[in-house]
Amino acid sequence: MALSNNDIIQVAKAVAADVSVVEHHGDLTLVVKAADLLDVLYELKDNPRTTFNLLIDITAIDWAKPGERYEVVYFLSSLANAARLRVKVGVHEDALHLPTSVDVWEAANWYERETYDMYGIIFDGHPDLRRFYMPEDFMDEHGTPLYPLRKDFPLMGIPGSLPLPPKD
Amino acid sequence: MGLNDQITRDGFVTTTVESLITWAQKNSLWPMPMGISCCAIEMMAFGGPRADSSRFGSERFSFSPRQADLMIVAGTVTYKMSWVVKKIWDQMPDPKWCIAMGVCTSTGGMFRSYPVVQGIDLFLPVDAYVSGCPPRPEALIKALMYIQEKVAESKPQLINLGKDSGDIRRSDLIVTP
Numbered sequence A: 001m002a003l004s005n006n007d008i009i010q011v012a013k014a015v016a017a018d019v020s021v022v023e024h025h026g027d028l029t030l031v032v033k034a035a036d037l038l039d040v041l042y043e044l045k046d047n048p049r050t051t052f053n054l055l056i057d058i059t060a061i062d063w064a065k066p067g068e069r070y071e072v073v074y075f076l077s078s079l080a081n082a083a084r085l086r087v088k089v090g091v092h093e094d095a096l097h098l099p100t101s102v103d104v105w106e107a108a109n110w111y112e113r114e115t116y117d118m119y120g121i122i123f124d125g126h127p128d129l130r131r132f133y134m135p136e137d138f139m140d141e142h143g144t145p146l147y148p149l150r151k152d153f154p155l156m157g158i159p160g161s162l163p164l165p166p167k168d
Numbered sequence B: 001m002g003l004n005d006q007i008t009r010d011g012f013v014t015t016t017v018e019s020l021i022t023w024a025q026k027n028s029l030w031p032m033p034m035g036i037s038c039c040a041i042e043m044m045a046f047g048g049p050r051a052d053s054s055r056f057g058s059e060r061f062s063f064s065p066r067q068a069d070l071m072i073v074a075g076t077v078t079y080k081m082s083w084v085v086k087k088i089w090d091q092m093p094d095p096k097w098c099i100a101m102g103v104c105t106s107t108g109g110m111f112r113s114y115p116v117v118q119g120i121d122l123f124l125p126v127d128a129y130v131s132g133c134p135p136r137p138e139a140l141i142k143a144l145m146y147i148q149e150k151v152a153e154s155k156p157q158l159i160n161l162g163k164d165s166g167d168i169r170r171s172d173l174i175v176t177p
């Protein structure tokens, strides 16, 4: 009954040929291409063998390297199989777009907003892609939007980008 | 019954109206619990039975800023939250005092990063800082006692100086000798 990593890999590879697999101490990570992302996510959720019905989190990593600078990570859980899975997809820094997964899991709505707010990755088709934590007009003095979890963002922020109430 | 008889029977105290007012004020400071994060837990302990701030007349946490005269800012104030803290502070009637509880509130503490205000004294007049992460309730009581001393030394103004209340600055009301 237990869901093995091989089963998960089989299910994913049935819908997308280009899936690479990373296994670390039994924890499975699937690395997919952006074009296959939704197919894989839908299949992982709807296939009766895997049933990854719970989306735990979506976040991103800034590897601070040219080319595929960002990697968006989906943390999935299957309640029926008590299994967990990571799905990663690389995002090129010149094309910060990914399809939204709100149609797969409703929970993706806020996670994608958070990822957009922190890294500037745009989820196409998202119903309400606004900033999540930072103010809507969070930008530097040239009007460039700021994304605080990018590696080129200074730790202490940019002076003047976040206003304080006046002291009386 | 003549005045003499009454004094003989009841005793008397001589004082000034001002010291009577400051005495009442300092022993009935109503805190506005601005509990934003983990320090708020110790602030609750400060009001609870063990530390028991009611010994100092401050057990009445006022969740309406309009009835409070001491704001205890307990927690990490982010830039986003700073506007809320300030708005609540502005709603408190003068005279009022402010305690910055914990290192986060006092200096930003361990959160030396872009969203956290590096000390609420950047936008609020703070009367007492409490160190610790979180400070023990006893430390907060020490700050409260310090505020009480400060109130006792201040001179209350009894008239509103003929101005609109909005025009009166805090410094007009609290004259520290």
Ligand code: SF4
Binding pocket: B037, B038, B039, B040, B074, B075, B076, B101, B102, B103, B104, B105, B109, B132, B133, B134, B135
């Ligand atoms: S000083 Fe420590 S306990 Fe208090 S709010 Fe900051 S992190 Fe929390």
